[in-house]
Amino acid sequence: MDFDVIVLGAGIVGVSSALHLQDRGRRVALIDRRGAGEETSFGNAGLIERSSIVPYGMPRKLGTLLRYARNQSTDLYWDYKALPAFASWLARYWWESSPPRLAAAARDMLPLIRHSVTEHDALIARAGVSELVHDGGWIEAFHHRATFEREAADAEIAAREHGLRMVALDGAALRAREPAIGEGFCGALHWLDPKSVANPGALTQGYARLFEAGGGTFLNGEATTLRAEHGAWTVETAQGRVSAKEVVVALGPWSDTVFAPLGYRIPLRGKRGYHMHYQPARAMLSVPVVDSEQGYVIAPMEGERLRLTTGVEIAVRGTPPTGVQLERAERLARPLFGLGARLDAQPWLGMRPSTPDMRPVIGPAPRHPGLWFAFGHNHHGLTLGPVTGRLLAEMMTGATPFTDVRPYRAERFE
Structure with a gap:
């Protein structure tokens, strides 16, 4: 039960991240306490929102x-x-x-929004959905x-x-x-x-089937059992303990249940x-x-x-x-x-x-080697799942990211 990467969370962001890492030759275990796409990814309005150039700011009138x-x-x-x-x-x-800060957020989010439809299109075709x-x-x-x-x-x-x-x-x-x-x-x-999308949960499940068809492993487990042991990360699952040198936290609104005990104060x-x-x-x-x-x-x-x-x-x-x-x-x-x-x-x-600055957290954890973050997409998780997976996989495998990753780093909240 040893893998190269464990991805915690089988919503649209986690499944997309697992797929892109698999495409780059990583052996990936995707872990969730439920089935793929059964939480936040299930219940949204089904929009792949290419036109949402400006994030949802707090009204000031x-x-x-x-x-x-x-x-x-x-x-x-x-x-x-x-x-x-x-x-x-x-x-x-x-x-x-x-x-001015909302305009800056819009500039930072534009590369992700701009690629949102094309990245979905590629996975939609491969998954047959x-x-x-x-x-x-x-x-x-x-x-x-x-x-x-x-x-x-x-x-x-x-x-x-x-x-x-x-x-x-x-x-x-x-x-x-x-x-x-x-x-x-x-x-x-x-x-x-x-x-x-006429069934957002089914879309995520279709991407998860593509991941498994390519040799990926989906397991039911509890993310809060994550531990760093002897140079590896371990998680307890229904099939036993799994380990990997790298782990991705893609748990959406539950991501704090993992990063907070490790000392991160991401809002x-x-x-x-x-x-x-x-x-x-x-x-x-x-x-x-x-x-x-x-x-x-x-x-x-x-x-x-x-x-x-x-x-x-x-x-x-x-x-x-x-x-x-x-x-x-x-x-x-x-x-x-x-x-x-x-x-x-x-x-x-x-x-x-x-997150209060309307940008997701995508990238390495500052103080824990092998720990990676991919969460906080505000109202656009479905829209940005595949493009987030691509960007994260590029960072994790040493490829040149398609855009500047600094706006999404976790360190901005420290």
């Missing part, structure tokens, strides 16, 4: 902050008991979201004319600068394109370069979110639609289902689900999108692993 303080928003709900645990994280998030992935982009819809016109003007500039394809639609054109959408939106931006937090599936009462959507002003997404999923994914809930990990955001979003979305009956017995709850 006074009116928005006052609305958040009243805790009545659809896009953000906070549990007052979580505020002490999130206070310093939120303070840094606010600081990093100033216009093209039926899960659809061209056509996604739609960003607006309720208020002034907001739509302002965002459309900014989008035109961004599209020209970054070579993106975007079409502005008025309300009538939006409803003509998507008959499932009712009255309520005055306009929308149709971003054409992203792709959508990683999980932004919670919910989803629910619905029977369409009208026509199916052809692409995902974001209610930009209310902060939820309606996405067409496999099996003729519509998936509603909510905005952000600030709560301590392990706190029971509240369902507050889902209820608020469902109330708005049901008449707009023709949502029929709920199809799930309970709402799904997941966490988006987030």
Whole structure:
């Protein structure tokens, strides 16, 4: 049970990292307490988001902050008991979201975003899962004319600068394109370069099958059993102890359960979110639609289902689900999108692993030889999984990375 590399976490980032390391000749063990793609990678909106050039910064307008303080928003709900645990994280998030720092974050993230679709395309073709992935982009819809016109003007500039394809639609054109959408939106931006995934969990599982077909080993085990012993890293699994000279922590919002005991104080937090599936009462959507002003997404999923994914809930990990955001979003979305009956017995709850500077942590641990990090992708884990795997594998095997890796180093938080 000796390997070259152990990858902890079989979400989209971990599976992609294992694949890219395997492609470069490493013998890899992929370890998770569950099956591949059954946690955070299962429940997202299914967007491979090539057009998200600017990260999701913390709003700085006074009116928005006052609305958040009243805790009545659809896009953000906070549990007052979580505020002490999130206070310093939120303070840094606010600081990093100033216009110049947000622009710097966008520049640092651009190389990863730019390669996101092409890196997915390569794995999709090899894994034979093209039926899960659809061209056509996604739609960003607006309720208020002034907001739509302002965002459309900014989008035109961004599209020209970054070579993106975007079409502005008025309300009538939006409803003509998507008959499932009712009255309520005055306009929308149709971003054409992203792709959508009809079953994100199945996509990750398809990549995991490709890994195993290439000789990779998938094991069930507990990441917190990681130990450094006699120049190697060991992990306990259901099949016994495994060891390797190198280990990758790709546990998403649970990555701190491994790095914190080793003395690293990386400010990683999980932004919670919910989803629910619905029977369409009208026509199916052809692409995902974001209610930009209310902060939820309606996405067409496999099996003729519509998936509603909510905005952000600030709560301590392990706190029971509240369902507050889902209820608020469902109330708005049901008449707009023709949502029929709920199809799930309970709402799904997941966490988006987030850093306050809106950049992932990718690279070596500063004080532990052979320990590598790949987590903290904020709202873009599905988008950035394969490109992260490529970059990490290039670093670990001594190849020249395709981009500057300094913005993602763990040392920036020390």
